[in-house]
Amino acid sequence: MGRIVIVGDIHGCFEELIELLEKVDLRPDDLLISVGDLVDRGPDPGGVVEYFRERPNSVVLMGNHERKHVRGVFSYAQEITRLQLGDRYAETVDWMRTLPYYFENEQVRVVHAAMVPGVPLASQREEVLCGSTRGERELAALFPGGHWHDHYTDAAPVVFGHHVTGREPLIRDGRVFGLDTGACHGWNLTALCVPGFTVHAVPARADHWAAAKRRWQLPVLKSRPWRDHTWQELDQALGRHSPSADADTRRWLEALEAWAADLRSGFPALVSAARRTAGGLTADELRRHPAAPVLFQARDGRLDTTALARRCPTPARTIALAAALGLTLPGPPG
Numbered sequence: 001m002g003r004i005v006i007v008g009d010i011h012g013c014f015e016e017l018i019e020l021l022e023k024v025d026l027r028p029d030d031l032l033i034s035v036g037d038l039v040d041r042g043p044d045p046g047g048v049v050e051y052f053r054e055r056p057n058s059v060v061l062m063g064n065h066e067r068k069h070v071r072g073v074f075s076y077a078q079e080i081t082r083l084q085l086g087d088r089y090a091e092t093v094d095w096m097r098t099l100p101y102y103f104e105n106e107q108v109r110v111v112h113a114a115m116v117p118g119v120p121l122a123s124q125r126e127e128v129l130c131g132s133t134r135g136e137r138e139l140a141a142l143f144p145g146g147h148w149h150d151h152y153t154d155a156a157p158v159v160f161g162h163h164v165t166g167r168e169p170l171i172r173d174g175r176v177f178g179l180d181t182g183a184c185h186g187w188n189l190t191a192l193c194v195p196g197f198t199v200h201a202v203p204a205r206a207d208h209w210a211a212a213k214r215r216w217q218l219p220v221l222k223s224r225p226w227r228d229h230t231w232q233e234l235d236q237a238l239g240r241h242s243p244s245a246d247a248d249t250r251r252w253l254e255a256l257e258a259w260a261a262d263l264r265s266g267f268p269a270l271v272s273a274a275r276r277t278a279g280g281l282t283a284d285e286l287r288r289h290p291a292a293p294v295l296f297q298a299r300d301g302r303l304d305t306t307a308l309a310r311r312c313p314t315p316a317r318t319i320a321l322a323a324a325l326g327l328t329l330p331g332p333p334g
């Protein structure tokens with residue numbers, strides 16, 4: 001019978017994963033388990049996901065990072081992963097929906113983040129098991145000032161990831177194993193082999209998350225739906241990003257800012273165009289016109305820049321109105 005090989009948070013560190021599995025001499029009859037968090041922060045989430053999906057005898061648990069993708073809760077790390085996976089993203093997220101929240105057999109229990117000691121795994125809340133923000137809050141209330149595993153006295157050994165324990169795994173009483181040793185932060189990727197409960201690790205090749213944050217800054221910015229932001233959201237986003245950006249990114253943000261400012265400073269011209277158009281049309285033609293509501297306002301003398309601004313809350317709406325009036329306005333910088 002094969003072993004059980006449990007790997008801590010991989011976070012897209014594919015090369016380190018392959019090196020680690022060679023080091024533990026993974027064989028086909030070994031059951032390979034990931035504690036979850038295959039993706040986000042590292043260089044090759046697609047490679048890691050594909051490896052686990054294609055290898056028979058493999059289990060991947062739902063990490064809080066997979067859960068963010070499944071629930072569409074996006075921050076920078078998830079935006080990067082979506083770009084990294086490209087065409088495969090939607091299908092990969094569908095696969096993530098199928099992931100279990102725990103593994104248990106007669107030898108060992110595995111969860112991504114935590115469990116409440118003494119409670120059967122099947123009765124635990126998913127948020128606690130995978131370490132979502134809400135689960136973390138619940139645990140903090142249950143174990144104020146400490147960790148759930150400080151209170152773990154169940155007979156079964158328990159293995160988890162999620163909390164970076166440092167370069168070395170957390171091992172207590174030979175029954176509590178925390179395996180997240182910060183591979184994506186340039187530390188180690190760690191595996192535990194059962195039944196021997198031996199620990200193996202390989203060093204990360206780089207601080208992958210720091211590199212990914214730099215490498216993907218501009219592509220992520222370009223991928224955002226700027227046309228559909230409100231003017232206020234645009235101002236806020238520009239204010240948030242400018243200080244930390246590199247030179248290329250700063251240049252692009254300046255172009256974006258100029259684009260938004262040009263669109264807004266064109267409001268008086270749109271008012272004039274609407275008045276001109278309205279003046280030359282019959283009531284019937286006005287009704288059938290794609291810009292009809294604005295043209296009626298113009299005809300009745302109720303269209304000024306304030307009224308127009310209400311009809312143009314976003315770049316997309318502004319560009320569409322201009323097009324209806326026969327004017328071509330540019331999209332965001334490429």
Ligand SMILES: [Mn+2]
Nearest residue numbers: 009037162180
């Ligand atoms: Mn993690």
